[in-house]
Amino acid sequence: MLDTLAKLSNNKLIDKFGRQVTYVRISVTDRCDFRCVYCMSEDMEFLPREQVLTLEEITRLSQAFVEMGVTKIRITGGEPLVRKGVVEMLAKISKLEGLEELVITTNGSQLVKLAEPLKQAGVKRINISLDSLDAEKFKKVTRVGDLNVVLDGIQAAKKAGFENIKLNAVILKNRNHDEVRNLVQYAMDQGLDISFIEEMPLGAIDSHSREEAYYSSDEIKRDLEQQFELLSSTKKTGGPARYYNVNGYNNKVGFISPHSHNFCDTCNRVRVTASGLLLLCLGQEHSMDLKRVLRANPIDLNKVKQALIDSMAIKPKGHDFDLTEQPVIFRHMSVTGG
Numbered sequence: 069m070l071d072t073l074a075k076l077s078n079n080k081l082i083d084k085f086g087r088q089v090t091y092v093r094i095s096v097t098d099r100c101d102f103r104c105v106y107c108m109s110e111d112m113e114f115l116p117r118e119q120v121l122t123l124e125e126i127t128r129l130s131q132a133f134v135e136m137g138v139t140k141i142r143i144t145g146g147e148p149l150v151r152k153g154v155v156e157m158l159a160k161i162s163k164l165e166g167l168e169e170l171v172i173t174t175n176g177s178q179l180v181k182l183a184e185p186l187k188q189a190g191v192k193r194i195n196i197s198l199d200s201l202d203a204e205k206f207k208k209v210t211r212v213g214d215l216n217v218v219l220d221g222i223q224a225a226k227k228a229g230f231e232n233i234k235l236n237a238v239i240l241k242n243r244n245h246d247e248v249r250n251l252v253q254y255a256m257d258q259g260l261d262i263s264f265i266e267e268m269p270l271g272a273i274d275s276h277s278r279e280e281a282y283y284s285s286d287e288i289k290r291d292l293e294q295q296f297e298l299l300s301s302t303k304k305t306g307g308p309a310r311y312y313n314v315n316g317y318n319n320k321v322g323f324i325s326p327h328s329h330n331f332c333d334t335c336n337r338v339r340v341t342a343s344g345l346l347l348l349c350l351g352q353e354h355s356m357d358l359k360r361v362l363r364a365n366p367i368d369l370n371k372v373k374q375a376l377i378d379s380m381a382i383k384p385k386g387h388d389f390d391l392t393e394q395p396v397i398f399r400h401m402s403v404t405g406g
Contacts (some may be wrong), residue, residue: 080137081376083348083383087335091140092133094126095342096154100147102175103211104199106238106267110211121344123157125362129340130161132372140169142195146342149178155185162190169193173236177213179221183228193232194225195263200244201254209244222258234322235262241283248288249295256317263309263322264288285310285323292321308337338383346376348383356382 081089099114100107121129130141141161148154149172162170171193172186179186179196186194198218200206206215225233235255239245248264255262266285289312292298297315304311309322339347344359356379358372365371 079135081133081380083380085383085385087383088137089336089338089380089383090138091142091337092130092138092340093142093144093337094130094340095144095146096121096123096126096148096157097146097151098342099150100145100175101150101177102147102213104175104197104213104238105209105211106240115343119359120342121340121359121362123151123153125344125359127157127160128369129344129358129362129372130167131164132369132376134164134166135369136373136376137166139167140171141167143170143172145173147175147177148172149174149182155182155189158186158191159189171195173197174221175210175213176218176221176225180217180224183221183224183230187228187230191230193234194230195234195236196222196225197237198222198235198251199237199239200247201250202247205244205247209240222260226258233260235260236265237262238265238267239283239288240267240281243281245283245288245291248291252292252296252314252321255321256314256319259319261311261320261322263324265324285325289323296321308335338379346379348379354382354384 083089097120098112103110103112133141143154143158143161145151158170158172161167169192170190172191173195174197176196176198183194196218199209200215203215206213206218222233222235235251237244237248237251239248252262264285266283267281289298298312298321299315301311301313301320303320309324311320311322313320335349340358341347344357344362346356346358348354348356356375358375361372361375
């Protein structure tokens, strides 16, 4: 007991490599109103409701993380805004003392009606997925998405007055790699930041070969430099992106490069799946069942904090992504938390 209290009094989550966890991504649902080809298979089996963390459990877990030194929480899915009651939950989390940033990642489909409520709930920043500006390509990548709905959602988010809106684009060779310059021009014209993401090899998919579709951050940067002057930036958002200023504009371009520029040495993040599994690494299966801890200890937050401390011992040094092999990680990105 004394050892437990001593550990809890340190108020920090530090792994065996000396990295402090200050950023947690929490998935509130594995469900989504899109079916993006890099994120899930066309025919997904979603979790039964009883296997998903309740919104109250997510709020308690967020409190435990913040009390252990986490300063940034990102709410993800699936598509987090399809879950009923999520805005009310966000309003509670935003009030946690010590939390500096509450942010959300969305596909933009629900923003026309929810952008203003999200701002009122205390969400600081918002990331919106936008992989194409061509309606036909957008439909092909998302399988069911309507580009105009997302573009209208971006405008709704701008109107709501968020501090920062960032676009995220997953780039696939021969699918949308020829659009990177158009995407940056759109972002700059709209006063938005944009990050390009190398595809994560999570879950078995049948829409394309990941090795064949791989388009590196270096290739994207080379393409962009045909039109824009990119200047190294010292900007940090607590995540893995490397940012560049775009000469002549006030906004930035970022690159998230798990393959070409591994960022594991500075990892400050963990993820919680919709089912309450704490993933210590995106590309490894080291995990802890927080749902079990939460439900076994509905009023004792110290037990939850102790589980978080214990999990630091199994956080690995890094991932082992290999595009040439079948995925070692069989969970899809939608299950992992986007």
